[in-house]
Amino acid sequence: MNKNIDARGMACPLPVINTKKELESMAAGESVEVLVDNDIAVQNLCKFAAQRKYTSASEKIDTDNFKVIITKTDNKDIVKDNAESDESKIQCKPDVRAKGQLVVLSANTMGSGNNELGKALMKAFVFALTKQDILPQTVIMYNSGAYLSCEGSDSLEDLKLLEAQGVEILTCGTCLNFYELSEKLAVGDVTNMYDIVERMEKADKIIRP
Amino acid sequence: MEDLVFCKGGGCTAKLGAGALNKVLSKLPGKKDDNLLVGFDASDDAAVYKISDDIAFVQTLDFFPPMIDDPYIFGQIAATNALSDIYAMGGEVKTALNIVCFPEKMDMNILGRILQGGNEKVMEAGGVLAGGHSIADDDIKYGLSVTGTVHPDRILKNNSCQKDDVLILTKPLGVGIICTAMRVGAASDEAVGKAVKSMTTLNKYAAEVFHDFKVHACTDVTGFGLLVHLKEMLGEQYSAVINSDDIPYFEECENYVEEFYLTGTAQKNRNYMGDAVQFDIDSFMMEELLFDPQTSGGLLASVSADDLEQIITRLKGNGIDAAVIGKVVNRSVHTVYVK
Numbered sequence: 001m002n003k004n005i006d007a008r009g010m011a012c013p014l015p016v017i018n019t020k021k022e023l024e025s026m027a028a029g030e031s032v033e034v035l036v037d038n039d040i041a042v043q044n045l046c047k048f049a050a051q052r053k054y055t056s057a058s059e060k061i062d063t064d065n066f067k068v069i070i071t072k073t074d075n076k077d078i079v080k081d082n083a084e085s086d087e088s089k090i091q092c093k094p095d096v097r098a099k100g101q102l103v104v105l106s107a108n109t110m111g112s113g114n115n116e117l118g119k120a121l122m123k124a125f126v127f128a129l130t131k132q133d134i135l136p137q138t139v140i141m142y143n144s145g146a147y148l149s150c151e152g153s154d155s156l157e158d159l160k161l162l163e164a165q166g167v168e169i170l171t172c173g174t175c176l177n178f179y180e181l182s183e184k185l186a187v188g189d190v191t192n193m194y195d196i197v198e199r200m201e202k203a204d205k206i207i208r209p
Numbered sequence: 210m211e212d213l214v215f216c217k218g219g220g221c222t223a224k225l226g227a228g229a230l231n232k233v234l235s236k237l238p239g240k241k242d243d244n245l246l247v248g249f250d251a252s253d254d255a256a257v258y259k260i261s262d263d264i265a266f267v268q269t270l271d272f273f274p275p276m277i278d279d280p281y282i283f284g285q286i287a288a289t290n291a292l293s294d295i296y297a298m299g300g301e302v303k304t305a306l307n308i309v310c311f312p313e314k315m316d317m318n319i320l321g322r323i324l325q326g327g328n329e330k331v332m333e334a335g336g337v338l339a340g341g342h343s344i345a346d347d348d349i350k351y352g353l354s355v356t357g358t359v360h361p362d363r364i365l366k367n368n369s370c371q372k373d374d375v376l377i378l379t380k381p382l383g384v385g386i387i388c389t390a391m392r393v394g395a396a397s398d399e400a401v402g403k404a405v406k407s408m409t410t411l412n413k414y415a416a417e418v419f420h421d422f423k424v425h426a427c428t429d430v431t432g433f434g435l436l437v438h439l440k441e442m443l444g445e446q447y448s449a450v451i452n453s454d455d456i457p458y459f460e461e462c463e464n465y466v467e468e469f470y471l472t473g474t475a476q477k478n479r480n481y482m483g484d485a486v487q488f489d490i491d492s493f494m495m496e497e498l499l500f501d502p503q504t505s506g507g508l509l510a511s512v513s514a515d516d517l518e519q520i521i522t523r524l525k526g527n528g529i530d531a532a533v534i535g536k537v538v539n540r541s542v543h544t545v546y547v548k
């Protein structure tokens with residue numbers, strides 16, 4: 001029989017502990033549906049399921065309501081059946097990012113020609129990026145591209161929107177220093193050349209407007 | 210004035226996540242003062258302000274809700290934790306002020322026991338309790354605002370390690386996991402005893418030893434867990450290799466991690482580290498220990514390999530079972546490698 005747990009308002013580790021107790025008395029193939037009120041609790045539940053090799057799926061209902069479904073699996077079945085084993089990998093969030101897709105913004109303008117136009121085009125590019133069904137895994141900004149992730153940038157809200165959906169937003173630290181922007185970085189994290197090189201090497205596709 | 214957008218999302222435990230906090234702090238405007246030797250932009254343990262060429266004062270405050278039933282022990286732990294930041298900066302404790310939130314209807318004897326425990330630790334630290342501030346609140350919270358002094362040339366920064374340094378940790382990891390197990394009534398008396406002893410041990414005794422050597426960088430390991438504190442220490446310039454076999458921890462954690470007595474804060478720390486850490490090990494328990502938020506944790510020091518033997522001998526002489534957990538290397542792709 002499938003069970004429901006309302007763990008909203010519970011502090012960690014109670015959502016996981018209550019779920020664990022419930023699952024102990026359940027048979028393989030049965031599921032428990034857990035409601036929690038924050039993303040960290042979702043991640044802890046998914047982490048628990050992954051450690052126990054149970055399958056899990058989660059859904060964000062609204063800002064304060066998340067649903068996690070954990071299905072008890074017989075570990076022996078997973079060893080026997082590789083297809084099922086693949087499915088048992090955690091799928092924490094409906095992921096709309098294309099793994100291996102890297103967007104490089106090497107300037108705060110797009111194309112060569114009039115500067116004003118270049119800036120307007122870049123703003124439109126980042127905005128259009130947020131509207132894609134499939135988002136990139138990472139956006140890297142360097143040279144004058146560093147201006148885009150800093151205070152005063154027209155693209156700030158769009159980059160924040162991308163970050164909120166799990167897209168990594170990275171800005172070159174050397175470039176921030178050069179343009180004296182280090183104190184003004186307003187979205188994402190700082191990166192370095194080793195990291196940029198490695199990410200470019202590993203990328204399946206690099207998009208550079 | 211335009212409203213500042215700070216951060217979105219809720220949390221699970223008392224401490225705010227490192228990522229969320231950085232975003233908020235980075236939005237506050239600052240005034241430049243050359244005498245402020247260490248401010249919050251350095252994400253260091255305490256603020257340091259120079260008042261003469263020989264003296265700077267070190268300021269810090271720390272308070273939190275109880276993690277243990279016994280009010281006297283809670284007072285000791287909260288005070289030990291608050292005092293620790295002074296030691297992490299290489300300073301000496303001078304004065305402390307109580308910070309108290311307490312329900313009006315609750316037995317005042319409980320508050321008395323909390324303050325008694327706190328005061329004993331302030332005295333052990335060689336400081337004096339000089340006042341405080343209390344407000345009526347729904348829940349108990351207690352801690353200290355502490356002021357100490359340090360010579361401006363002897364400040365122990367948290368981000369100034371050097372290549373080939375070795376990393377020393379002065380307390381075992383896992384008190385966060387034990388406290389979580391305790392909260393759900395699953396911790397053994399023995400485990401709680403060990404955790405309490407660790408959380409009420411002043412970092413004074415380790416700091417005294419470090420004071421006599423050229424320690425390159427030092428911080429106390431607290432809510433952000435070992436890895437996030439280590440990441441701050443390494444900055445952009447260095448990476449570190451941690452030997453998981455050398456990480457000291459409370460053995461009960463093996464079972465408690467298996468039972469998933471894990472905090473939300475540890476998960477926030479894991480998210481904050483992201484791929485800054487690479488695990489070349491297959492131990493979920495060790496990963497969780499390295500992310501475990503420490504209440505009143507030990508000091509993490511980065512020292513020259515030449516001084517190592519003497520430092521360890523002196524620490525042992527002071528009753529501290531310190532561990533050498535890894536070393537500082539040239540910057541590589543990831544900030545921390547756990548072998």
